[in-house]
Amino acid sequence: MNDTPATAATPVVPLSAPRDGVPPVLLLPEEFDEAAEKLAAGTGPVAVDTERASGYRYSQRAYLVQLRRAGAGSFLIDPIEHPEALTSVIDAIDGPEWILHAADQDLPCLRELGFRPAALFDTELAGRLLNFPKVNLAAMVAEFLHLGLAKGHGAADWSRRPLPADWLNYAALDVEVLVELRDHIAEALADAGRADWAAQEFEHVLSRRPAPPRTDRWRRTSNIHDLRTPRQLAIVRELWTTREEIAQRRDIAPGRILPDSAIVTAATANPADLSALVRLPVFGGPRQRRQADRWMRAIERARELPDAQLPPKKAPQVGLPPYNRWDQRNPEAAARAGAARPVLKTIAEDVGVPQENLLAPDVIRNLCWEGVAADQTVDQWLAEHDARPWQRELVADPIAEAIDSVQS
Template identity: 55%
Template structure:
């Protein structure tokens, strides 16, 4: 274990079943929201922030509950839906205050949607990765570092449900109950390992990260798509996926709850000739699916009416280097560079106690090794890493090792036995 704690310490963890000050009342109107903002503004130190979404139940990624806690102010549970989706007054009250979140990249977008954007950030999950803890979930970290076991069980619940059950609110309040103490414990380990500057750069990169660009062909993420080979059948998958996605967005329902991916793939493979054949298939014969049968059959008919020129390609055009397992055939020199780079970063990970993917992302390493700079010295390699998105600390730490790896050459092919044997021997064997 590379962290400064021992798993054996967890055996004495104490269960935390209720917040020390009790579960706060749910903030559901503008007056209560203004009171919460005033209280938080009068507190001191960082503020713990969390948000609950309804992933797997809703199409949108909006926040259905926001939890906050600050010393001198206490804890608050805020219902963004009841507050018209506008919590900007909380964001203004916390200007200049450090926000502490766990796995911040999961929550920042939905918080920004309700008007809450941090000026400075501390991410306990990301910090835990840099330190090298073997488990970085909120529960395991709280057990390891604080000796307290949090209540579990509602993280994947349907938080769009109203009214919210009392035990869910208890769970939500506990998520921020110890987050500031956890932040302090992880920060102390960062400081001991000399990684505070690393963490600060990582936190700022997360805070300022733009939304991911839309995928070129999002339907290709359909589970089980690898079973569908023919372009005509892929067209059916695409039309069904897009029809489902359109309806899911309108109804704000998770797409898989309207029609499972497995049913889409099944329809593409079985090729029903008529609507009644479609509704006789598993899943499609269900009551909910029969009500949508016309929609799904129309999607299939649209796909079949497409000319060949509009069929999807068998595979999506690559964005970046080819899969690494093909490099040996396509470009043996690139394969040698990648193998050397991976070995060097594995050694660096071992020495620093930080996972390889946090030192330099695998995608960045592949791009560097596939198309290296012309003069791969340490300075040029560091500049290339930064252009590809690496943080300054990553470029400074990894560039010397990667610059050396970029000089790696593929092994010489072994000489054939015929060419290496004495001419007389070869003549006799022939």
């Protein structure tokens, strides 16, 4: 498949502004209703994008929703003040296919607002199925349309009001050519015989259940592995939990409340009192001094815990152990993995699709760990674990043969 982008021989023309100019930001219910009428009168699929403020806010809510449809134009919708008034817009685009780039990133915050697509085309996921080395929006637009998108504000604080003009230009460009991009990618998928693969993948994205929340999220604190004692880990846990409560209540990204580095520093130092705490880096700053009592109480709670309630040095195992431990824990599973994983890698290379898209890593891990019951085939097992028909057609028989070779 496509190992090198065709744009290497084709000049890329900068696309610095929408062809019809940047549309106004819609804030009021009556403006939403007017946009809904235009969208409903448009034709074809609807290009959809959102902007969030992940590095600035605790929530993952959408602070701007961008829509575009042929015959209707582009719309920038501010959903913050009147989210309840979005019903007319939601109804207007309920039915047509939605085009998103990396839909997994946008669908959660859209669903929070009440938007739910009936059909989907994900240009980023399609790029993976076509085996392009770069599948970000700018790369895909350059590859298929030979246009260069003006980028640079994706990680901005989109909760800011009013939004700067150059940010709005960037937001409008994200849907400006998404419909045209979708058409070119759909043609490439059809030419490659992968249109049905893509349709199955898009349906899977729409029907996939949200992942369960992680346990012991505090253990993901940066540099926590430098700590050596359960008591230090308890301090991290209490400071992390306190920070989480503040961040959620104030809707501020946790790292902006207190950086991970300060949490680990406090756990290492284990300050005896408030004066010792505020002598530590970060804690002595003006903003942290106002919260110093609260941080100190968290440290004291950890210090007062009985040994039996301290967190273990190693996190309790969630899910399967790493492959390199299977020989001791489950030799039969290790043998199955040793036979099946190289086969999967070879198929991915031969077909020209990323291995993680050919079959999800968790699926092959669980298959090798559990094995297949005597009255069940590998194909049946894969079907019960959400593998799509196109994936099973490619991998079920070769994996079955590989597993049989080490079990016979």
